[in-house]
Structures are given as C-alpha cells and as structure tokens.
Amino acid sequence: MRKGPIGSLVVVVALALASPLAAATHYVDCANGDDAAAGVHPDRAWASLDRLNAIALEPGDTILLRRGTRCRGSLRPSGSGVEGAPITLDAYGIGVPPVIDAADAPAAIELFNQQYWHLRNVETVGGNPYGIHVSGNLPGVLRHFRIVDVIVHGVRGTVTNKESGLIVVSPGAAATTFEDVIIDGALAYDSTQWAGILVGGDDFGGTPTSPRSRNVTVRNSTVHDVHGDGIVLYQVNQGVIETSVVHDTGLNPSPAVGTPNGIWTWMCGDCVVQFNEGYRTGSPGVDGGVFDIDYGCSNNVVQYNYAHDADAYCVAVFGAYWTTTDSVIRYNVCANNARDASKAWQGDIYVLTWAGGALDGLEIYNNTIVWSPAVEAYAVNLKGARLTGSGPRRFLNNLIFSDVPQLIDASSAAGMQIDHNLYWHAGTAAPLWRLDAVESTLTDWRFGGHDANGRYADPRLADPRREHSAGPTPAFAPSAGSPAIDAGAELGAMGAHDFAGREIPHGRAHDVGALEWRARSTPGNSGWFRKSPRHLRQQR
Amino acid sequence: MMIAARCLRSVLAVAAALSATEPVPPGMIDAGFLQDLDGRSRALREPAWSGRVLLVSFVAIWSARPGDRPNPNRSQAVFIRSIGSQFASDGLKTLIVGVPPAGMTHGELRNVGLAWGTDVVEIAVDPQGAVARSHDVDRYPTTLLLDAADRVVKRWEGLAPTHELASAIGDQLHVR
Numbered sequence: 282m283r284k285g286p287i288g289s290l291v292v293v294v295a296l297a298l299a300s301p302l303a304a305a306t307h308y309v310d311c312a313n314g315d316d317a318a319a320g321v322h323p324d325r326a327w328a329s330l331d332r333l334n335a336i337a338l339e340p341g342d343t344i345l346l347r348r349g350t351r352c353r354g355s356l357r358p359s360g361s362g363v364e365g366a367p368i369t370l371d372a373y374g375i376g377v378p379p380v381i382d383a384a385d386a387p388a389a390i391e392l393f394n395q396q397y398w399h400l401r402n403v404e405t406v407g408g409n410p411y412g413i414h415v416s417g418n419l420p421g422v423l424r425h426f427r428i429v430d431v432i433v434h435g436v437r438g439t440v441t442n443k444e445s446g447l448i449v450v451s452p453g454a455a456a457t458t459f460e461d462v463i464i465d466g467a468l469a470y471d472s473t474q475w476a477g478i479l480v481g482g483d484d485f486g487g488t489p490t491s492p493r494s495r496n497v498t499v500r501n502s503t504v505h506d507v508h509g510d511g512i513v514l515y516q517v518n519q520g521v522i523e524t525s526v527v528h529d530t531g532l533n534p535s536p537a538v539g540t541p542n543g544i545w546t547w548m549c550g551d552c553v554v555q556f557n558e559g560y561r562t563g564s565p566g567v568d569g570g571v572f573d574i575d576y577g578c579s580n581n582v583v584q585y586n587y588a589h590d591a592d593a594y595c596v597a598v599f600g601a602y603w604t605t606t607d608s609v610i611r612y613n614v615c616a617n618n619a620r621d622a623s624k625a626w627q628g629d630i631y632v633l634t635w636a637g638g639a640l641d642g643l644e645i646y647n648n649t650i651v652w653s654p655a656v657e658a659y660a661v662n663l664k665g666a667r668l669t670g671s672g673p674r675r676f677l678n679n680l681i682f683s684d685v686p687q688l689i690d691a692s693s694a695a696g697m698q699i700d701h702n703l704y705w706h707a708g709t710a711a712p713l714w715r716l717d718a719v720e721s722t723l724t725d726w727r728f729g730g731h732d733a734n735g736r737y738a739d740p741r742l743a744d745p746r747r748e749h750s751a752g753p754t755p756a757f758a759p760s761a762g763s764p765a766i767d768a769g770a771e772l773g774a775m776g777a778h779d780f781a782g783r784e785i786p787h788g789r790a791h792d793v794g795a796l797e798w799r800a801r802s803t804p805g806n807s808g809w810f811r812k813s814p815r816h817l818r819q820q821r
Numbered sequence: 822m823m824i825a826a827r828c829l830r831s832v833l834a835v836a837a838a839l840s841a842t843e844p845v846p847p848g849m850i851d852a853g854f855l856q857d858l859d860g861r862s863r864a865l866r867e868p869a870w871s872g873r874v875l876l877v878s879f880v881a882i883w884s885a886r887p888g889d890r891p892n893p894n895r896s897q898a899v900f901i902r903s904i905g906s907q908f909a910s911d912g913l914k915t916l917i918v919g920v921p922p923a924g925m926t927h928g929e930l931r932n933v934g935l936a937w938g939t940d941v942v943e944i945a946v947d948p949q950g951a952v953a954r955s956h957d958v959d960r961y962p963t964t965l966l967l968d969a970a971d972r973v974v975k976r977w978e979g980l981a982p983t984h985e986l987a988s989a990i991g992d993q994l995h996v997r
Contacts, residue, residue: 348932372932375928375931375932376931376932376935377935378935378936402932402936427889430936430937432938463889465895466895466899466936466937468938500891500896501892501895501896501898501899502899503899503902503903503938523891524891524896524899524900524980525899526899526900526902526903526983528903528906556896556980556982558900558903558983558984560907587982587983587984589984589987614984616984756984756985756987756988757984757988780982780984781982781985782979782980782982
C-alpha cells in the first residue's frame with residue numbers, strides 16, 4: 282500500500298516523537314579553550330576537564346579533546362549511553378593524541394557505575410593507582426565498553442593490591458560484573474602499580490560460583506615495564522586475549538602483593554589466549570612466566586603463542602582450592618626461557634596444584650620447546666600436579682630440544698598419557714627423564730608406560746637458536762628428514778592450523794611440535810588473514 | 822616538422838636519463854615515493870632506509886569500526902613495533918607503510934599513524950598504493966625484509982608472526 286502525504290507526515294511525526302534528544306558534541310581545548318564558552322564547536326571549546334565533569338552526558342553524546350593539547354586533572358564524566366547510542370570520548374583536529382595528565386589523582390579517566398562508553402584516541406599519564414579505571418558497586422551488569430587506540434602510562438604509587446595498574450576494568454563490589462568489553466590497540470607502559478591491563482568480574486574474593494563478567498576481549502595491545510602482571514582476565518567467562526605483546530613485566534621489588542606473570546587467566550571460563558608474544562617477564566618471587574591458566578579456570582585454551590627470553594616458564598597450568606578443568610596448551614613455541622637461575626626449576630611447561638586443588642582435563646600437545654635454562658632444570662615439570670576426574674590427560678606430540686640433560690619430570694602425573702613426544706639433548710651428557718622421583722633412561726621411561734611411540738632423536742630444526750640459518754625455513758620448524766615429520770598422534774579437534782597458520786595435517790599424519798613441515802615453507806604465507814580488505818581489492 | 826622531431830628527441834632523452842638513473846634490478850626495492858606523517862615525500866631508497874637491514878610492512882588502513890573485530894593489519898603494526906623494540910639496538914630499521922582507503926585525508930592518516938605509535942617504528946603512507954603494487958603486494962598485511970644491499974630477502978603475506986620475523990632478522994644482523 283502506498284502512503285499519501287498525510288500518511289508520510291504521520292510517520293515522520295511519530296519517528297520524531299520516538300527519537301531521543303539530539304546527541305550533543307562537546308569540545309575541549311585545554312590550550313586555548315574557555316570554560317565560559319558554549320563548548321559546542323571547536324572555536325568555542327571548553328578549557329578544562331572540570332567543565333566536562335560538571336555536565337550530565339546523554340546517550341549518543343560525544344566528547345572531543347583537541348589533539349596536541351594537555352589537560353591536567355581527571356576525566357570523571359557522568360552519564361551512560363544506551364544500546365546503539367554509546368557516549369564517546371575521542372579526539373579532534375590533527376596531530377598527536379590529546380593527553381590527560383592526572384598527576385597524583387586516583388585515575389586519569391574514571392567511569393563508575395556507568396555503561397555504553399567508547400574511549401578512543403587519548404593518551405593518559407599519571408594516576409595513582411589507576412590510569413584508566415572502569416568500576417562500579419551496584420548489583421547488576423555494566424555493559425558495552427570500547428577502549429581503543431589509547432596510550433596509558435606513568436601510573437605511580439606503591440602497589441598494595443592486584444586491583445591496580447594502567448587499564449583496570451574491575452568492580453568495587455562482588456555483585457557488579459561487566460559484559461561486552463573490548464580493549465583494542467592499547468599501549469600501556471611504565472607503572473609502579475600492578476597490572477598493565479586487568480579485566481575482572483569480582484571484587485577479588487570470588488569462588489567458581491561468584492558472578493563473572495562476560496564477553497571480554499583484549500587484542501592488539503602492548504604492555505611493558507609494569508611492576509605486576511601484563512594482561513589478566515579474572516572472574517570472566519568468554520574471554521579472549523590475542524595478538525598482543527607483553528615484556529618487562531613483574532618489576533615489583535617485593536613479592537608481598539603476589540608473584541606476577543605476563544598474560545594469564547584466573548577463574549576464567551571458556552577463555553582463549555592466542556597469537557601473543559611475551560618476553561622478559563619476571564617476578565620478585567616464584568612465577569615470572571609468560572602464560573598461565575590459573576586456578577578456578579574451566580575450558581581455557583592457550584595456543585599459537587610465542588614465549589621467549591622470559592625469566593621463568595613459558596606456560597603454566599595451576600589448580601588450587603578448586604579443580605581447574607579442561608585446560609589445553611597447544612601449538613606454542615617456547616624458546617630460551619628460564620633466564621633467571623632462581624626460577625628455572627619451574628621448567629618451561631609447569632603444572633602444579635596446591636591447597637587441595639586439582640586438575641581435571643589437561644591436554645598439552647604440539648608445543649615446541651627450545652630449552653636452555655640459566656641452570657640445569659627439567660624442561661617439563663609435571664611432578665607437582667594432582668590429576669582427578671574423567672577429563673583427558675595428555676602430553677602428546679611435543680618437541681623438546683634441550684641444552685641440558687633434564688627433559689621431563691612426570692613423577693606424580695599418574696594417569697597422564699605421555700606419548701609421541703620427540704626429545705633431544707644437544708650435549709654430551711646422558712639425557713634424563715624423571716619418573717617416580719628417580720632419574721631414568723629412555724628405556725626406564727618407556728618401561729614406566731610412557732612414550733611407546735616417542736623418540737629420542739635430533740629433531741633437525743631449521744634454527745632452534747636462530748643460528749646457522751641460511752635457508753628459507755623458519756626457525757623452530759623441522760627441516761627435511763626430521764623425525765618430527767608425520768610422527769604425531771591424531772587427537773581429534775586439534776584445530777585447523779599450526780603455529781604459523783598453515784593447514785594441518787600436511788602429509789600422512791600430524792608432525793610433532795608446533796610447526797608442520799613443508800617442503801617450501803617460506804618466504805611464504807603465514808596463512809593468517811590472507812584476504813585484502815574490500816576497498817583495496819576494488820582498486821585493482 | 823623539425824621542431825616536432827627535436828621535441829620528441831628531447832622527450833626521449835629525458836626518458837632515457839630517467840630510466841638510467843632509476844635502474845631497479847630484480848628483487849630490489851624501487852624508487853616509489855611515500856609520504857611521512859608530516860607530509861614530506863620519502864623514498865624507500867633514500868639513505869634513512871636504504872643500505873641497512875630494513876623491515877617494511879605494508880598494512881591496509883581501513884575503516885572497519887575500531888575494536889569490533891580482529892584487524893590483522895592492526896595486529897601486524899603491534900608485532901612490527903615489538904620487533905623494532907627488540908632489534909633497534911642491533912641496527913634494524915622498521916617501517917610501517919599504511920595504504921589508505923580512497924578519500925582519506927592526510928590529516929586522518931597522520932592521526933591513525935600517531936595512534937599506532939611512532940616511538941619505535943617509523944610510519945609512512947602510500948597514498949595510492951603505488952609502492953605496494955610495485956612490490957606485488959596484493960594482500961595486506963605483507964611484510965618485506967631487505968638486506969643492507971636493498972634486496973628483498975624475506976617476504977610474508979598475511980600476518981607475519983614475531984618468531985619468524987625475529988629469526989630472519991637475526992640472520993641478517995648476525996645476532997642471536
């Protein structure tokens with residue numbers, strides 16, 4: 282049915298009545314603005330964050346800070362957006378992002394009991410104990426946050442707890458949770474407080490049944506030079522940390538607050554850590570590793586990551602107080618870790634339970650470990666784990682290339698299927714496997730029920746230590762004739778590709794290790810995200 | 822007629838001179854021009870980048886809603902920055918070349934580049950994608966490693982993982 286003029290008018294009036302108030306844009310120019318101005322145009326911009334903090338923002342509103350300027354104080358805006366009409370903080374003009382200089386204020390940007398917010402293109406310096414702090418204390422869910430292309434640094438003060446740091450999204454009361462949080466493109470560095478990026482779902486006292494935040498992603502972010510952890514998800518379901526880099530973490534001189542890691546999940550359900558790089562992670566005590574599935578987690582996957590030159594381990598899985606379930610560690614490359622002699626005993630793969638905790642479901646497969654610790658220690662440390670339940674227990678298809686004789690300690694890993702692994706000690710001493718607290722030979726190891734299909738042989742990696750590589754094969758990949766080729770077990774649901782993004786299996790069977798052999802492997806295509814964006818395809 | 826012939830000879834002479842000054846052997850970088858974030862014209866063969874080990878990554882700048890889905894180009898910029906911070910002291914130069922969508926102003930490009938961090942890597946823009954095309958780049962990101970003789974010694978199409986970049990760079994710089 283066609284509408285006549287009157288019908289159209291009715292529609293227009295009805296739409297107008299149904300629409301919210303027109304969204305406003307507020308301009309702030311901390312160099313040349315005037316708080317007495319209208320603030321609605323770049324030429325009539327306000328001059329201070331205090332002026333912004335004094336108004337009530339409405340859904341769809343936008344705050345724009347002028348690029349190249351420095352605003353002193355804290356941004357503590359009021360108001361929330363709604364679905365489809367978030368409130369946005371962004372920058373205007375051309376040049377370097379605007380800086381919010383918080384000095385010793387509690388935070389440079391603070392949102393409290395607010396939701397539907399976008400924060401983009403700003404730099405913050407200072408804050409004690411936070412740079413950007415998103416929090417709340419009301420029962421219920423705070424939804425939809427985007428923190429994109431921000432630079433956060435210079436957070437100061439003496440760290441007193443783990444709920445502090447550069448970008449902290451964490452509730453102030455146990456009944457508050459967050460949902461739909463994306464932090465993308467954050468550069469967070471230089472903090473004497475704890476975390477680089479923390480997204481939490483409880484007031485740091487939760488149990489596995491406590492309320493959790495949901496749908497949290499941290500990607501494309503870099504964290505370095507922080508006193509505590511790099512990137513952490515705590516009490517979160519459906520969390521992802523990907524394509525991010527952490528280094529020089531754990532600089533706190535005292536372990537009083539805790540012992541940090543680079544990237545880890547804690548009380549996390551259905552969480553994935555993938556495509557990340559971590560190096561020079563440290564700790565004032567134990568830990569100091571790069572990746573970790575910590576206690577209270579369920580169905581977590583750590584895959585396709587690169588951990589190198591860390592003070593301590595590559596990946597850990599922990600169980601304490603409760604049972605950590607269904608952990609998967611696969612297709613990671615671990616190289617040259619355990620640089621700190623006091624931490625090398627933890628190994629490169631470290632599995633531990635304590636305080637009545639246990640692990641139900643633990644799969645560690647197709648990882649490549651190049652082990653050259655500061656002092657002799659086992660590359661794989663499974664000796665302190667209590668395994669329980671009916672979940673799979675597998676340590677399969679892993680490649681261990683070691684400069685020291687100690688290869689794997691599985692003294693208390695009862696019921697663990699350990700097979701199809703490839704071991705090699707690049708030295709003259711006899712290689713060691715440890716079983717029931719006794720150092721043994723491969724024969725004894727096999728007699729103990731392990732690695733019937735495993736091998737002790739030079740894996741012929743192209744370049745395990747980035748030396749002597751004149752050929753086209755990438756480091757850590759097997760070269761032609763390697764005993765790793767087609768020697769792995771088929772586990773089912775192993776994922777579609779290897780560490781380098783290339784389809785698996787290639788050949789008759791899966792290879793051992795994180796990289797599948799190719800006759801021509803590089804210069805090549807990583808296999809990750811090959812398609813050009815549409816606008817560039819159309820140019821051709 | 823003679824004037825026309827003289828003009829043609831002049832044109833041919835200029836063309837010959839230009840081609841003589843721009844010989845680009847196979848596998849080597851060409852002289853295509855980029856813009857830096859200040860709008861200055863730059864060339865891959867200029868002394869700042871030529872004659873040293875250079876990691877150059879062509880990344881697409883496109884206008885997907887920021888943060889709502891993975892963007893391998895943004896990821897590549899993060900990885901290049903990581904590599905730059907690890908190998909700068911060994912002499913590595915790192916360059917991210919952004920190829921923008923049509924209609925994006927230089928100011929907007931400058932803002933994007935600055936948001937990606939210029940403290941460790943250099944960022945330039947290939948406004949028409951011409952330099953990218955001259956290197957047969959038709960997928961983004963594509964990353965090239967050039968040796969000190971300006972030869973392309975490694976090429977990655979798709980997101981180049983840091984372990985491969987580090988390995989190849991280590992070979993070129995003779996560092997572990």
